[in-house]
Amino acid sequence: MFSRKKYILLSKVAIHALSLFFLVKLYYQAIHDQLGADPVEAVIHFTGIGAFNLLLLTLCISPLANSLKQGWLLQLRRLLGLYSFTYACFHLANFIIFDLQFAWWLFVDEVIKRPYITIGMLAFLFLFSLSITSVNEIRRKMGKNWQKLHNVSYVILLLVAVHFYWSVKSEIIEPSIYFLVSIVLLILRKNKIKRWLSFSGRK
């Protein structure tokens, strides 16, 4: 019992430390012009991929916990999900602040006209809704609806995978690998997703 608590604590410390370390390093280098010729592109890409990686990690937790019979791993899921959202916030903020430089009309224009930005924005809003409902009190108040809402994470995963794939010019191999990994994570949950889909269908 004692060792399990220690595992959780250590893992959480590691997640905090790593996630924050990479962010601090990123912005330190970007501000000091040490991230290649175009630091703006660099921070956008890094935080975008970072958010995607963290989302994949989050969704690896429950299959891992099941197959390894290590239930305590589930205790890490919310933290990873919240860091995925944190990186997504930085990703969006980078786009608005450093790339568009507060050209709001352009932002609105791009979100409406460009499918890959539209679905990226949609994924962000879904992530946002999951994050604000991750507080224990809200979770308790939502009852069964909480799980229904949080199954949206599978939709987010697909949206993010397409967002990445559509954003590149021709170098599609990396986004394709991400897409495949995403599909595998969804296949691992096929029964649950089927139930979820038929449930919401009946409604």
Place this chain on the structure above:
Amino acid sequence: MLIKAPKSSDIKESEVTAEDVFLNRRSLLKGMGFVGASALLTTTHIANAGWFSKEEKAAFKTTALEYQPATDVDSQILTPENKVISHNNFYEFGTGKSDPLENAQGFNVKPWQLTISGECEKPMTLDYDELFKHFPLEERIYRLRCVETWSMVIPWLGFPLAKLLRQVKPNSKAKYVAFETLHDPQQMPGQSSRRVGGGIDYPYVEGLRIDEAMNPLTLLSVGLYGKTLPAQNGAPIRLVVPWKYGFKSIKSIVSIKLVEKMPPTTWNMLAPREYGFYANVNPDVAHPRWSQASERRITSGGLFARNRIDTLPFNGYGEQVAQLYQGMNLRTNF
């Protein structure tokens, strides 16, 4: 030859210029600290790019060139040399912006042969040394606007393509000019691996209409910042067409061919809806996946450089080239 560059486009550009850059180019560069005495010597570009500490890889050699300096002292802030040579789209050496710097250092450009052939009376071949000696070299400070919406200001060295074309005497069938990059998968990892090369069918090919090719702005460049071109910038010879998106400015050219029909061009073949043959810089015609109305000018300064500026029609060179497209619908001929 002096450049007859009208000033009107330059004036608009001054919106992005701080007062203190109305100096001549050399003192500006010194002030920025990028060119010291070493600029006239052979340099190693890996050493210039501070964030690349890959050790002990023999760097691509560049040498100082003699040239006629640009006469129009430009009011634009030049993109620092270390950024010009470390931020490259040259998929033959990888799709990441810094991949070419990393992967092209061993690129062997000697010997080199550039053949000019096709619909002309006097086809010719230039070898490596002739590229730098056949015509006097001039400096041209041009804006380069990438289709990905970033831009640079680069002091190129080279000669007008028109001079070369006049020498081979195009015949009446010569309606277009087709360009081809070296095909050498041994040297260019992107050509031997689809993963590295971004799924492009190599060799890279580009094309211009003959009147575009003959325009005085169209440059065959053999150098930048006073020296021969670094490998990652398209050594030993590349095209520079400043009013078109950067992908038209084909690198490491081995063949220039005068042809009768519009030649195929690489990005157009890859995604015809996204990249046209003309590819003139046009803020009013969006790329299907992003707006082209504005751009980010890459200069010195990190994340907080406020560098978003409006994109100008023909990249600000309308006065020199707009007449080439009179009566054409630039929306359909994008």
